[in-house]
Amino acid sequence: MKQIENIPDSGIFLFKSCMVSVEYPGIESSTTYVFDKLGIDYFVSDEQSCCTGLGYYFDLFDQMSTTAIAARNFAVARKNGYNNITPMCSTCYAINKKACALLNSNDEVRSNINSVFKQAGLDDLIYEQNSLDEVDNFYHVVELFLSKAKQIGKLKLKLNTIDFSGVRVAAHHACHYYKIQSDDMIGNPNHPLLIDTIAKSCGADVVEWYEDKTLTCGAGFSQIHVNRDLSLKVTHAKLESLKEAGVELLLHMCPNCQIQYDRYQPVIEKEYGTKYDLVHMNIAQFVALALGADPVKVCGFQTHSVPLDEFLVRIGVSV
Amino acid sequence: MTYVISETLSEYDTPICDTLAETVKKSLRTSDTIGIDRCLQCGACTSSCPAARFTDYNPRTIVKRVMENDISVIEDESIWNCFYCYTCHLRCPRNNSPTQIVQVLKQMAINKGIGLNKLEVLFGYGDAFSEFGVSKIPDLYVGQMEDDLGIRWREFKNNLDSVRSELGLGAVAVKDSGRGEIRAILAGIGFFDRQDLLKHMAKSKSNTVDEKGEIIK
Numbered sequence: 386m387k388q389i390e391n392i393p394d395s396g397i398f399l400f401k402s403c404m405v406s407v408e409y410p411g412i413e414s415s416t417t418y419v420f421d422k423l424g425i426d427y428f429v430s431d432e433q434s435c436c437t438g439l440g441y442y443f444d445l446f447d448q449m450s451t452t453a454i455a456a457r458n459f460a461v462a463r464k465n466g467y468n469n470i471t472p473m474c475s476t477c478y479a480i481n482k483k484a485c486a487l488l489n490s491n492d493e494v495r496s497n498i499n500s501v502f503k504q505a506g507l508d509d510l511i512y513e514q515n516s517l518d519e520v521d522n523f524y525h526v527v528e529l530f531l532s533k534a535k536q537i538g539k540l541k542l543k544l545n546t547i548d549f550s551g552v553r554v555a556a557h558h559a560c561h562y563y564k565i566q567s568d569d570m571i572g573n574p575n576h577p578l579l580i581d582t583i584a585k586s587c588g589a590d591v592v593e594w595y596e597d598k599t600l601t602c603g604a605g606f607s608q609i610h611v612n613r614d615l616s617l618k619v620t621h622a623k624l625e626s627l628k629e630a631g632v633e634l635l636l637h638m639c640p641n642c643q644i645q646y647d648r649y650q651p652v653i654e655k656e657y658g659t660k661y662d663l664v665h666m667n668i669a670q671f672v673a674l675a676l677g678a679d680p681v682k683v684c685g686f687q688t689h690s691v692p693l694d695e696f697l698v699r700i701g702v703s704v
Numbered sequence: 705m706t707y708v709i710s711e712t713l714s715e716y717d718t719p720i721c722d723t724l725a726e727t728v729k730k731s732l733r734t735s736d737t738i739g740i741d742r743c744l745q746c747g748a749c750t751s752s753c754p755a756a757r758f759t760d761y762n763p764r765t766i767v768k769r770v771m772e773n774d775i776s777v778i779e780d781e782s783i784w785n786c787f788y789c790y791t792c793h794l795r796c797p798r799n800n801s802p803t804q805i806v807q808v809l810k811q812m813a814i815n816k817g818i819g820l821n822k823l824e825v826l827f828g829y830g831d832a833f834s835e836f837g838v839s840k841i842p843d844l845y846v847g848q849m850e851d852d853l854g855i856r857w858r859e860f861k862n863n864l865d866s867v868r869s870e871l872g873l874g875a876v877a878v879k880d881s882g883r884g885e886i887r888a889i890l891a892g893i894g895f896f897d898r899q900d901l902l903k904h905m906a907k908s909k910s911n912t913v914d915e916k917g918e919i920i921k
Contacts, residue, residue, distance in 0.1 A: 434837035501892035605787035
């Protein structure tokens with residue numbers, strides 16, 4: 386089981402996410418802003434590809450293809466000497482962990498993929514058994530923030546930035562972080578509190594429990610496209626639960642969930658004839674803001690569908 | 705003309721076995737320790753399932769039918785309602801995983817040409833990944849998203865490059881040499897063969913496959 390004391394702060398391969406890149410690029414710039422403030426040693430590569438997770442859960446990618454692409458990305462990380470694979474997206478996290486476990490434990494998978502690399506003249510990609518450990522080399526960015534929560538709190542006090550007291554904040558922990566490999570999450574998968582703890586260290590008034598806290602966001606990979614009405618029913622149920630609890634700011638750790646809430650909240654308001662006084666941020670955007678980041682030039686709030694301007698003005702941030 | 709499902713791929717996600725439960729256990733998609741034989745039919749999966757909350761999808765009975773080797777389960781429309789949220793996987797007291805089982809059932813359905821109407825709309829994803837090394841929302845859904853998300857989203861998407869550069873971020877796509885590697889890997893592993901076959905099957909709507917996985921026209 387993963388222990389918070391053992392979360393590394395060096396050798397971090399910040400694994401880029403497709404949906405962060407094209408929907409909320411401010412999540413990536415906020416993450417590196419916070420990493421820089423905390424002195425975390427990390428690397429970002431222009432050779433790393435997407436994990437194929439969306440394709441895998443669209444039922445298009447098979448396990449072998451997804452694992453081969455993961456093995457190539459592990460080689461990119463290894464070549465640069467940054468072996469702690471650390472995504473901003475929960476699906477990248479779970480997909481890479483599973484691929485690593487298969488490469489280590491399944492000789493047929495490993496030799497099949499390595500022989501494809503050899504035949505293509507890509508010998509430098511060959512995966513050596515146990516060269517990465519599926520537990521000790523895989524982290525989600527939120528775990529790094531959690532391991533530095535005290536430092537974040539102290540730094541925020543020193544910088545004397547925003548006063549979050551009285552702002553009702555809640556967390557949506559991403560399913561693929563804590564439900565797939567639940568033994569490897571930090572805390573209790575029946576009541577995840579990673580984001581809550583980080584938000585508290587920034588002085589927020591955290592609503593730790595609301596009725597549907599562990600309900601999926603509703604995106605369901607192909608569901609939002611192929612099964613749109615069902616997808617929005619789930620998201621609506623969750624938004625109602627947040628409204629009931631009086632939550633004003635929902636914090637995320639996965640771009641897919643953030644799309645589902647931030648992009649589709651106005652759609653649900655229209656289709657269900659309701660209104661939500663609720664804005665969305667990724668935990669990296671929230672921590673960056675708490676540590677003095679510019680809401681536009683670092684946090685990238687201009688890419689959101691639910692405007693944050695009013696909320697930011699209310700907490701004293703000039704936009 | 706006869707097409708054969710790429711053996712290297714279907715063999716791993718949906719290995720041909722004597723029973724459905726064996727196929728599930730041997731599939732690369734499922735955990736090595738999957739507890740399908742230990743299922744108590746307690747219903748913890750169904751009671752915690754978001755799809756079961758709003759539709760007639762019932763993971764408990766899906767698992768039961770797999771245990772009973774009822775092959776017709778792959779034709780059950782309700783399996784397409786699973787969100788892949790893994791709540792059942794977390795809640796199961798016997799380390800079973802209905803969501804992983806459903807992934808295998810859907811692959812079996814797809815191999816037989818079932819549900820391709822739900823799959824073909826997503827093919828653009830594989831095309832974009834193999835060209836740029838990054839994923840994107842399938843083109844066919846961009847129109848629906850534009851309707852849903854409005855002018856604010858469309859303007860942001862049109863200005864993505866300048867937004868990214870203001871945030872200090874570089875290009876989205878993998879750099880050229882890496883893209884060549886990705887294409888070589890996908891070709892070598894058999895991904896393109898399978899994708900082409902599925903595209904052909906979806907286009908020709910030939911839904912009949914014999915026991916060896918060959919399409920009968």
